[in-house]
Amino acid sequence: xxEIKNVSKTFLSEGKILEAVKDVSLHIKPKEVFGIIGFSGxxxxxxxxxxxxxxxxxxxxxxxxxxxxxxxxxxxxxxARKNIGMIFQHFxxxxxxxxxxNIAYPLKGRGQNKNEIKEKVNALLKLVELEDKAKAYPSxxxxxxxxxxxxxxxxxxxxxxxxxxxxxxxxxxxTTLSILKLLKQVNKQLGITIVIIxxxxxxxxxxxxxxxxxxxxxxxxxxxxxxxxxxxRQEVTKGFIDxxxxxxxxxxxxxxxxxxxxxxxxxxxxxxxxxEKKASEALISIISRDFNIDCNIIFGSIEIIGxxxxxxxxxxxSGKSGDIEDAINYLESKNVEVEVLDID
Amino acid sequence: xxxxxxxxxxxxxxxxxxLIKSLNQTLYLLGISGSISFVFGSILGIILTVxxxxxxxxxxxxxxxxxxxxxxxxxxxxxxxxxxxxxxTRAIVGTAIGTKGAILPLIFGTVPFFSRQIESALAExxxxxxxxxxxxxxxxxxxxxxxxxxESIPGIVRATTITFVSLIGxxxxxxxxxxxxxxxxxxxxxxxxxxxxxxxxTVIILLIIVMIVQSLGNIIIKKTTH
Numbered sequence: 001x002x003e004i005k006n007v008s009k010t011f012l013s014e015g016k017i018l019e020a021v022k023d024v025s026l027h028i029k030p031k032e033v034f035g036i037i038g039f040s041g042x043x044x045x046x047x048x049x050x051x052x053x054x055x056x057x058x059x060x061x062x063x064x065x066x067x068x069x070x071x072x073x074x075x076x077x078x079x080a081r082k083n084i085g086m087i088f089q090h091f092x093x094x095x096x097x098x099x100x101x102n103i104a105y106p107l108k109g110r111g112q113n114k115n116e117i118k119e120k121v122n123a124l125l126k127l128v129e130l131e132d133k134a135k136a137y138p139s140x141x142x143x144x145x146x147x148x149x150x151x152x153x154x155x156x157x158x159x160x161x162x163x164x165x166x167x168x169x170x171x172x173x174x175t176t177l178s179i180l181k182l183l184k185q186v187n188k189q190l191g192i193t194i195v196i197i198x199x200x201x202x203x204x205x206x207x208x209x210x211x212x213x214x215x216x217x218x219x220x221x222x223x224x225x226x227x228x229x230x231x232x233r234q235e236v237t238k239g240f241i242d243x244x245x246x247x248x249x250x251x252x253x254x255x256x257x258x259x260x261x262x263x264x265x266x267x268x269x270x271x272x273x274x275x276e277k278k279a280s281e282a283l284i285s286i287i288s289r290d291f292n293i294d295c296n297i298i299f300g301s302i303e304i305i306g307x308x309x310x311x312x313x314x315x316x317x318s319g320k321s322g323d324i325e326d327a328i329n330y331l332e333s334k335n336v337e338v339e340v341l342d343i344d
Numbered sequence: 345x346x347x348x349x350x351x352x353x354x355x356x357x358x359x360x361x362x363l364i365k366s367l368n369q370t371l372y373l374l375g376i377s378g379s380i381s382f383v384f385g386s387i388l389g390i391i392l393t394v395x396x397x398x399x400x401x402x403x404x405x406x407x408x409x410x411x412x413x414x415x416x417x418x419x420x421x422x423x424x425x426x427x428x429x430x431x432x433t434r435a436i437v438g439t440a441i442g443t444k445g446a447i448l449p450l451i452f453g454t455v456p457f458f459s460r461q462i463e464s465a466l467a468e469x470x471x472x473x474x475x476x477x478x479x480x481x482x483x484x485x486x487x488x489x490x491x492x493x494x495e496s497i498p499g500i501v502r503a504t505t506i507t508f509v510s511l512i513g514x515x516x517x518x519x520x521x522x523x524x525x526x527x528x529x530x531x532x533x534x535x536x537x538x539x540x541x542x543x544x545x546t547v548i549i550l551l552i553i554v555m556i557v558q559s560l561g562n563i564i565i566k567k568t569t570h
Contacts, residue, residue: 052479074483081481092476095570096495105490106480137570150476157480 001161001193002028002051007060009046020046021057022217028210030160033187033194035208035225037240040199043217048163048197052084053077065160082106085154085192089166091146093138093153099125100134103152110157124152128182144175151182155190162186164196168203180206201244205229205305213237226305230275245301247271250314254343260298263343266318270328273312273337274302283334284315291327293319312337355539362529367549369443369524373515374553377450378508385455385507386500388414389462390488400474400484417456422514425453426521446515446523453514458507465499466492497568505561509554516550526550 009021020043028034038044049055051062053069062069064084072080093102103121112120125131128148138146147167154162164183168176184207187194196208204211204225211229212222213236220234232238242248250271253261261269288295295315302311317324328338350357388410394400395407420428426449430440433448469492477491493500516527526546534543 054475054478078481078483081479084479086476086479088472088476090470090472092470092472094473094491094495096497096568098570105477106482108490109486139570153480163479 001030001032001065002026002195003063004028004047004051005061005063007047007050007057007062009043009050009055010058019217021050023060024214024217024219025060026212026219026222028193028195030193031187031191032209033184033196033207035196035198035204035211036214037198037201037204037211038214039236039239042214044197044214045165047214048165048195051161051163051195052081052086054086082157083159084161084163085157085159086163086165087147087150087154087167089169091138091143091150091170093146093149095138098135098137099130099141099149102138102149103156105153106156120156121152124155127155127186128152142175143171144178147171147175147179148182151179151186155186155192160193162192162194164194164198166197166199168198168200173202176200176203177206183207201229201240205244205303213240226308226310229305230273230310244303245311246299247273247301247312247314250298250341254341261316261343263316264318266321267316268318268324269298269314269316269341269343271312271314271339271341272331273339274310274335275337276335281334283331283336284313287317287327287330291319291323291330293317293323293327353541353545355533355537355542356545359533359542363545366524366526366529366546369528370512370515370526370553373443373446373450373518373523373525374508374511377447377454377515378511380447381451381454381458381507381511382504384451385458386462388455388459389466390492392459392463393466393492394484394488400487414456414459417452418460422449422453422517425449426518430521441522443524445521446518446525449521450511450514450518454507454511457510458503461503461507462500465496465503468499469495498565501561501564501568505558508557508561512550512554512557 004024004026007021007024008019011018011020022043024047036044036047046055050057051064051069053062057070061071064080067080069077069080094105097105100121103124104117107117107120122131125134128151130145130148130152133141133145138149141149162183168179171179180203183194183196186192196203198204208225210223211225213220213228213234215234215236220236221228221232228237229241232241250261250269263269284295284297287293295317298314298316300311300313302309302313304310317327328340331338356363392407392410392414395403395410397404417425429449429452433440433445437444437448439445473491473495474487477487482490515523515525516530519525519528519531522528526549530543530546533539534546
């Protein structure tokens, strides 16, 4: 659906050349929810703004729905943009227009009569569950409601693609979830390809099928969300995982010699990480029973990503050292990454 | 009652027809030069805004030229502008004196001020809205009318009110070239013949005009701000 081919974008600011996006190529498939995650300044926003040419790439080409966007005349571009909806971090609703008029904005001048527009807007209001707010002005709405209006407005022209530029970054976690749920619904119900730009790991986990991790204007890694986050290859990806997982806290606990990690003779602390979609197997029970060791779960962090559990556990095991060895080997054979933590 | 009026406004009572004539002239000057200035000032203000760096019709050359011209005209005191424009007024209007002769200088005195006001009203617009409009496939012309102008109505009304009030002040000065109007009336009788009551009455009338314009502006601003 979207083909980004060797796109670079350089800015000239105060005599300095700034390379925001460096030779990025991506293929976003029809009807998928594709996430681009990166810390601020990674170039992700610039990249997504290249897709509808709010920023014109310095090099490379962008093909949306079979059409090379970069080669269009201004008039053709205006038309092509109706096929690419966009929502923003700060919603960008028109203050002087009420909810109805905001959603109707992109419908004007397309040869539709008043009734057709009214019908369309009402259907969109229903979709975003704001039927009772048609006459309200943006200043009377909450952040979540504003973003719902923005989504309805972006969908008014029946686009095939929806770009979300940090669309949930100004919202609280609960509202973020409700907006993400709506995006998911839009994706499933209308079959719209969605590109989500975010710096929040939770957003990617919640809705994306595939993800690209961006750093310094380049794609650090790319793939299925579960794949990328279960076995991250790049430091930047690991950094994002640490923002949501509590597993790394064990290192702090050990460093401060917390009572939680005081071991008796024969005990060992293990950090387990699931690398495959197999956490449903009763691994802890199995090693406890078959290898005759006791397992004490200190804490864990397991989340469901792309319908599979991802995360791990920190456990204290006690038993004969040979049995512990065997248990570790067994776990590793089941594709669980095992780290034996040293306690000094 | 009549006696009382005769007593406190001895010089005004016998000039009522002339006072009304002056008021009409003032309203005529305000109407003509105000509406022409509104159109030209708006256009220039829009051009200033959209040719600015990073905007939809970014054009350094046009922006700088326009910016400088406006600055030059704004720094000329109106009374000097009145005198220096006499040849141009004569060429365009046919006469440089009287009410007709005052219109052109009034426009020259108002347009630069108003275009700056419009520029700053439009500059208040959140650039995110322009981006959103572009993303929705709005053409650049569409952005001027459907976003810049539509979304800035309260700011534009505020600019118009401020400019109109200062234009009232300028029309009073136009009396200097025989432009007529209330200012002329006040200078001729109130000042030169020391008929203080004439001055007071004209001041009160001008004050009422200002107040009407101001409250009208405020009503529109209130209605269009959401």
